[in-house]
Amino acid sequence: MPPTHRRAPLLRFLSYVWPHRWLIAGASACGVLKFTLPLIFPLVLKYLTDVLLVPPAARSLHATEATNRWLDNWCAFVLARLPGVGSGAPGRLTVIGASVLLAYAVLGVASYYRSYWAGQAGHRLIFDLRYALYQHIQSMSHSFFDERRSGSIVARFVSDIQLAQNFVGSALTNVWMDGASLGFVVWILFVLEHRLALIALGVIPLYALLIRYFSPRIKAASQSVQEMIEDFSGDLHEKIAAAGAVKAFGREQHEAERFYRTSRGLLDLTMTNVQLSSASQAATTFLTLAAPLIVVWAAGTMILHGTMSVGTMIAFYAYLGSLYLPLQRFSELSVVVSNSLAAMERIFEFFDIHAEVAEAPGAPALARVSGRVEFRDVGFSYASRSNGRPALQRVSLNIAPGETVALVGRSGAGKSTLVSLLPRFYDVTEGAVLVDGIDVRALTLASLRGHIGIVPQDPVLFSGSLRENLLYAKPAATDAELAAAVRAANADGFIAELPEGLLTLIGERGVRLSGGQRQRIAIARAFLKDAPILVLDEATSALDSEAENLIHQALRRLMAGRTTLIIAHRLSTVINAGRIVVLEDGEVREVGPHAELLARGGLYRQLYLEQFRHLQQPPPS
Structure with a gap:
């Protein structure tokens, strides 16, 4: 910059x-x-x-x-x-x-x-x-x-x-x-x-x-x-x-x-x-x-x-x-x-520092969205990295409306970088990212990001009440909409046990909530936003089985009918994804459903066996 x-x-x-x-x-x-x-x-x-x-x-x-x-x-x-x-x-x-x-x-x-x-x-x-x-x-x-x-x-x-x-x-x-x-x-x-x-x-x-x-x-x-x-x-x-x-x-x-x-x-x-x-x-x-x-x-x-x-x-x-x-x-x-x-x-x-990501003059707002997402020959490099190696190279991927696509790969493969290009947190160095056939750089940032819901691995919560944190996704939400989002996210149970319910103060970064509770609040936010495109940074690996089951139930409800990109850290969580994209060194190595990739005996099978061997448990069929 x-x-x-x-x-x-x-x-x-x-x-x-x-x-x-x-x-x-x-x-x-x-x-x-x-x-x-x-x-x-x-x-x-x-x-x-x-x-x-x-x-x-x-x-x-x-x-x-x-x-x-x-x-x-x-x-x-x-x-x-x-x-x-x-x-x-x-x-x-x-x-x-x-x-x-x-x-x-x-x-x-x-x-x-x-x-x-x-x-x-x-x-x-x-x-x-x-x-x-x-x-x-x-x-x-x-x-x-x-x-x-x-x-x-x-x-x-x-x-x-x-x-x-x-x-x-x-x-x-x-x-x-x-x-x-x-x-x-x-x-x-x-x-x-x-x-x-x-x-x-x-x-x-x-x-x-x-x-x-x-x-x-x-x-x-x-x-x-x-x-x-x-x-x-x-x-x-x-x-x-x-x-x-x-x-x-x-x-x-x-x-x-x-x-x-x-x-x-x-x-x-x-x-x-x-x-x-x-x-x-x-x-x-x-x-x-x-x-x-x-x-x-x-x-x-x-x-x-x-x-x-x-x-x-x-x-x-x-x-x-x-x-x-x-x-x-x-x-x-x-x-x-x-x-x-x-x-x-x-x-x-x-x-004097100007934003690298800026709206084009007279950019139109993104209206109704079907949810089609395309990464077309995408290349990207971080300006702050001195090694000069691109984070992504020649990535092409077409995602149909309502499809669930999981991104897998070792740490540093480019999974998080790829999804960060969709809401224009960064702009591509080469190629283009399109939503419903429109280059995201041609749209207003507010309208683009308004159509994308994100559930991060580490939910960002603010000091204040639960209600204030939920309304961050939709300030004009009614009490009925709040209640529906909380139920859909399986958060109603623990909220009912809090002394002040939705008015309970959760502390800086939500420190008074458990990891599973923070995740469910993040999911409830996504329900409130009701965006047609969803980005999930799979975040159940550090949770107990009960919290993980509750979150997976909520996520399945959230993903229904939405175009979903999942950043997968545990391969067992994406077995049922429509397609799995395997990334290595910023490039797409393999694409396909779980069974097909496993049968190929390529990088996906190698990652799969490594992970379950490390966990000392047999891989699910």
Whole structure:
């Protein structure tokens, strides 16, 4: 499955952000208000220091201070026009205090909506991206899942998408907030004292160098961590699913040691990422703390020479925090962005994989089916196998409606591969598979698979109730249809003994049911689906005789009137099949009924005698 469509991950990610642009815009606007409104306070502080709290006789005006005396005059102008405020200092001081208190209230409201809207946008984005990724993965062919561990797929949905969401919560909202704050601060610093402003801005290239140095390294480290989390998740999922086997073989200590090594590897990679992030933060923190010292030294020199007022220096120093903290946040934001970009690349790596099995444009739906199936010169190779040997070669087989055909052969002969081509779990490499004379590749997948019922060797049941698992085959089934399917599958007896009947919870993968009970639920599903074509992976070899008899009775009822393909593991179960197809190395070696194949003395007879000799019992006649 070669990846296609290589648009930049960030641009593709922003296409999912776009539907939530108004939430992000609102959060950004509130953020700008939250961080720019306090920038007025140093001007008020300058007015208090240089004008309101200083007697007129003590005020001095230096030539260089003329450029920012207008700030003091502007404050006085605004205060003089407020109703109920006189020209005295006490009244103006009261108004200033009340105004600052009101500004703090506005800041509180802005802070609430900034966090709320940014959080809402981020979580909606997670929902949209996860749903789109899930839909895409659902459309993938079986080979996609053959080549990947389930835990590694889950990691893309959890840790990767969460990291990508941080881009919205931090980068998209903070960049406007800090950008507006920086713009205003730089302007006001030049108004207050342009020489000091040039000194203060001299450290900006150093912040840029830090970002340039650390960002690619943090991104690479984050990618390594996410890949390790993927392996860790896959390994953990496997071990939990196989907990019974681990205990049966007494391998708890071995698996604990493996888990320790994997966890230790993840810890080491994570600490490398943490070390880089911490070094970046330490360097920017040093710049943020050290740069104001140079500015204070220069400002003190100006005050001593009488070229700057104390109020101007206080205001300038107050603005330095609003200059350097956004720069520090920009540097720290580069860490978040680097981690997010690494996660985005991993997410869209999955989106770039296209299904090998896809519907043709305008494909018609398969209507009524008689059940005729044909494999015409079929060849197939698994892309994931490096040996290059085809799994099937030149397989031709014509199955009449209602006929039962059994596929037999040694392990790896191609039995399961052949039947997996019928519902298009994979597409043929050569030849064609036809249903009622129509190439299955020309039909919609839903209609094709809707006409095929499958009873697997290991039934797939989901956590939930028996009823929910049965309805998986036909969600709109009535209670009467459910009851009929359960009876036909010989499952009514054990269901009646369950404490909650059909509402009984069966646990993950149906672990609270026996093997025979799970098989009968799978058969009941097939009865509910009522498909004209049936695929049976014969699964009674590991069951006790009573359960096996019940299942065989149910299967005989299920097969009646249906075209049936049986993957046979025990030859004794397919003696009565209409035809038996013997496969070896992906090729058809023999075809015929049981007695005829046995009389030929070929591969079928050899397999038959081997199996019964192994079982130390005489073969049935």
